[in-house]
Amino acid sequence: MPKIIENLQQKLIEEARKQAEAGGYAAVTIRSVAKACGVGVGTVYNYFPSKDALLAAYMLEGWKVSMAAISAAAETAEGPEPVLQAIHDQLLQYAAGHRGIIGDRAAASAFAESFRRYHAMLRSQLAAPLRRFCESDFTAEFAAEALLTWTLSGKSFEDLWSILQKLF
Incomplete structure (x- = not known):
């Protein structure tokens, strides 16, 4: 059974913001955002087709x-x-x-x-x-x-x- 994370899209955006502010564009990867949010890379791609x-x-x-x-x-x-x-x-x-x-x-x-x-x-x-x-x-x-x-x-x-x- 897949886990349900409320407001996941917003959490992904917020994590991308944090990473961009900390390290710029290059610091943000789909993998790093997924890991920080506790989801798989494929889950991020369900919401966003690219970085x-x-x-x-x-x-x-x-x-x-x-x-x-x-x-x-x-x-x-x-x-x-x-x-x-x-x-x-x-x-x-x-x-x-x-x-x-x-x-x-x-x-x-x-x-x-x-x-x-x-x-x-x-x-x-x-x-x-x-x-x-x-x-x-x-x-x-x-x-x-x-x-x-x-x-x-x-x-x-x-x-x-x-x-x-x-x-x-």
């Missing part, structure tokens, strides 16, 4: 939290500044919470194609709460791209706001 899919699930969980915080800020915002500030803050928080993958050379190489495919979707998600303050969709997309690029490059919100406010 990259497992790590993508971990990254997606954090992204949903960040987007919820941005959406909450946008709901009550009377202007673009608090929304831009929330995006900036959430990007920093997300990057800090996922530093085992973000900035890891092996992860960048492994996920290069995925990053290219999903970049436009990411930009669009960040632009969505800005659209009501913009004259065009392009302005919102441009602001989102600028925030994404320059926040992750270490620019302060104050520096970014001094430029971005001219768009609104």
Whole structure:
């Protein structure tokens, strides 16, 4: 009789997170995650077809939290500044919470194609709460791209706001 482990998918994601934060992309293997969770390798593959899919699930969980915080800020915002500030803050928080993958050379190489495919979707998600303050969709997309690029490059919100406010 197979053993039943409650919330196994979540436990697998959490273990992948722990391993990625401790040792980066290369430290995470299906075998190491399975062992830490007390299950067989095949069991992990029942939930995730690959290491990259497992790590993508971990990254997606954090992204949903960040987007919820941005959406909450946008709901009550009377202007673009608090929304831009929330995006900036959430990007920093997300990057800090996922530093085992973000900035890891092996992860960048492994996920290069995925990053290219999903970049436009990411930009669009960040632009969505800005659209009501913009004259065009392009302005919102441009602001989102600028925030994404320059926040992750270490620019302060104050520096970014001094430029971005001219768009609104």
